[in-house]
Amino acid sequence: MLPATIEWKEGRLLLLDQRQLPSRTEYVSCESAEETARAIENMTVRGAPAIGVAAAYGLVLALKGEDFAAAARRLAGTRPTAVNLFWAIRRMEALWRANEDKNKDELYLIMEKEAKNIHDEDIEINKSIGRFGQEILPEKGAAITHCNAGALATAGYGTALGVFRAAAEAGKEIKIYADETRPRLQGSLLTAYELQRDGFDVTVITDSMAAFLMSRVKIDAAVTGADRVAMNGDAANKIGTYSLAIAAKRHGVPFYIAAPLSTFDAGCASGEDIPIEERGGGEVRAVGGVEVVPEEIKVWNPAFDVTPNELITGIITERGIIRAPFAENIKKFFPGRKR
Ligand SMILES: CSC[C@H]1O[C@H](OP(=O)(O)O)[C@H](O)[C@@H]1O
Numbered sequence: 001m002l003p004a005t006i007e008w009k010e011g012r013l014l015l016l017d018q019r020q021l022p023s024r025t026e027y028v029s030c031e032s033a034e035e036t037a038r039a040i041e042n043m044t045v046r047g048a049p050a051i052g053v054a055a056a057y058g059l060v061l062a063l064k065g066e067d068f069a070a071a072a073r074r075l076a077g078t079r080p081t082a083v084n085l086f087w088a089i090r091r092m093e094a095l096w097r098a099n100e101d102k103n104k105d106e107l108y109l110i111m112e113k114e115a116k117n118i119h120d121e122d123i124e125i126n127k128s129i130g131r132f133g134q135e136i137l138p139e140k141g142a143a144i145t146h147c148n149a150g151a152l153a154t155a156g157y158g159t160a161l162g163v164f165r166a167a168a169e170a171g172k173e174i175k176i177y178a179d180e181t182r183p184r185l186q187g188s189l190l191t192a193y194e195l196q197r198d199g200f201d202v203t204v205i206t207d208s209m210a211a212f213l214m215s216r217v218k219i220d221a222a223v224t225g226a227d228r229v230a231m232n233g234d235a236a237n238k239i240g241t242y243s244l245a246i247a248a249k250r251h252g253v254p255f256y257i258a259a260p261l262s263t264f265d266a267g268c269a270s271g272e273d274i275p276i277e278e279r280g281g282g283e284v285r286a287v288g289g290v291e292v293v294p295e296e297i298k299v300w301n302p303a304f305d306v307t308p309n310e311l312i313t314g315i316i317t318e319r320g321i322i323r324a325p326f327a328e329n330i331k332k333f334f335p336g337r338k339r
Contacts, residue, residue, distance in 0.1 A: 002151050002197055006045065006053055008116065011064075013057040015045045018152055022193035030054075033062035033071035040078040040085075043184070047153020048227040048263060049122050052084030056115040059092040063108050068096055080275040081236055081304045082227040083265045088118055122155035125260045128318035129159050130166030133223065133258055136314070136321070137167045137174055141220035144177040144210060144248075147238035148190035149225025149258060159258040160223045161194060163316060168200065175201045177219070181238055182207055183283040183301065207240045211247035222248045223316075226259040231334075233309030233326025234271030235259070239302055245311040254313040261317050266334055271306035279303050 003025050007014040013030040019042070020026045028044050030036040036058030039045050045054045055075045062071035072089050079085060095114050099107050137143065143164065147153075150161030157165060167174050176195055181187035188204045195202040205213055213219065222244055226235040235241075235257045248255040268274050281299035285291055293299055315322040315330075322329050 002194060004156070005047075005050055005152050006057070006119065006155060008057055008112075008119070013054065013061060015039050015054060016152070017044050018046055018190060019044060021152070021189055030058065031061060032064070033058040033066050033075060036061060037074045037078050040075070046186070047148065048082035048084040048225065049126075049154040049159070049260065050152070051079065051082055052088035052262070053115075053119050053122055053155050055085050056088045056092050056118045059089065059096070060108070060111045060115050063104070063111060079277055081277045084227075084260070084262050087262045091118065119155050122260070123157055125262075125318040126154055126157040126159055126162040127166070129258050129260065129316055130157065130162035130169075132318075132320055133163030133256065133316040134166035134170050134172065136221055136223075136254065136256060136316075137163070137172055138220055139171075140173045142175040142177065142218060144179070144213070144219050144222045144244070144253075145191060146179040146187065146207075146222075146224045146241050146244050147181045148186040148194070150191055150194040152190050152194055153225060158194070159225045159260065159316075161191065163223050163256075163258050164195070164200065165198065168198075174220075175203070177203050177205055177210075177213060179207045179210055179240060179244065180204055181240055186238065207243065210244050211250065214247055214251035214253055219248075219251070219253045222253050222255045223258055224256075226257045226263050226315075227304055228268065228274050229257065229259055229264045229315060229330075230268035230270045230274060231264070231266060231327060231330055232270045233312055233315060233322070233324070233330060234274070234306055235309075235312060235315070236271065236274045236276065236304045236306050239305050242305040242307045242311075245307045249311050255307075255311055256314050256316055256321075257307070257312055258316040261319065261333060264330065264334065271308060274306055276305070277303040
């Protein structure tokens with residue numbers, strides 16, 4: 001059984017410290033929005049849906065003595081790409097504004113309940129994504145994934161890894177190849193750990209091996225998560241996803257994004273509109289704590305890239321699989337939605 005990614009215990013937010021996995025299972029306790037914001041920035045908690053859930057609880061913690069609007073701005077300023085963060089903050093802010101006239105205790109209970117709703121809903125949404133997604137997989141075969149879009153990236157069960165979990169629950173035997181996912185290694189440190197603990201046949205490869213693997217091994221599907229999906233189906237996800245999609249296209253491997261509808265951003269017409277987080281060069285400069293690129297050499301470290309919709313076979317959501325023509329078919333899921 002995997003340790004819980006996020007726990008809310010007696011008014012404290014406990015975050016599984018994913019920087020210590022897989023060697024140590026430790027929790028960081030957050031007692032304020034500021035502490036929650038730092039945990040998102042330093043990737044104690046990471047993964048688009050997970051940081052949305054964490055931010056929702058962070059805004060409950062803010063009620064204990066922080067300026068609520070300032071706390072919302074602080075949390076919104078932590079990481080720019082995962083739209084679930086902003087979706088969760090907007091949802092909590094709207095509730096706060098609607099109940100500002102309530103006394104402190106009543107307001108706290110209302111906000112705490114909403115954060116728990118966001119938490120519980122995420123797990124149910126992931127299971128629904130899994131149910132739809134497992135249909136793309138054969139009774140016996142192989143799939144490849146990138147980064148970690150599992151229970152550790154969400155409130156539980158996972159999006160891309162939820163597809164694999166649902167396939168296993170349906171009795172399918174799917175061998176998983178996991179890209180290590182340089183530079184933060186979410187694949188080798190988190191996905192391999194998650195899948196191995198759940199009894200999957202998982203093999204870690206370096207990101208650069210994916211194309212060669214597909215040229216030699218039958219891969220039935222590539223399935224990754226997403227941090228933001230534009231209205232034309234372009235999808236932002238961990239750096240290296242775009243390269244995987246190109247390799248999949250070259251080798252005729254169907255490429256799927258698994259993401260909840262809260263990851264779609266009506267404010268982004270295409271992938272051009274998606275802000276891409278750039279992180280410090282230290283993540284690239286050092287390998288295993290050993291500096292391999294000296295300071296005088298420049299480093300570029302975009303944490304995400306954008307896969308254009310023409311490389312995507314389908315987007316697996318909790319309400320079904322969206323296929324091309326994406327702009328037209330995505331619109332059906334958001335009748336008249338404002339950003
Ligand atoms: C369930 S999607 C999670 C998504 O978030 C990851 O990014 P990070 O580890 O930097 O938060 C990666 O893009 C995953 O696909």
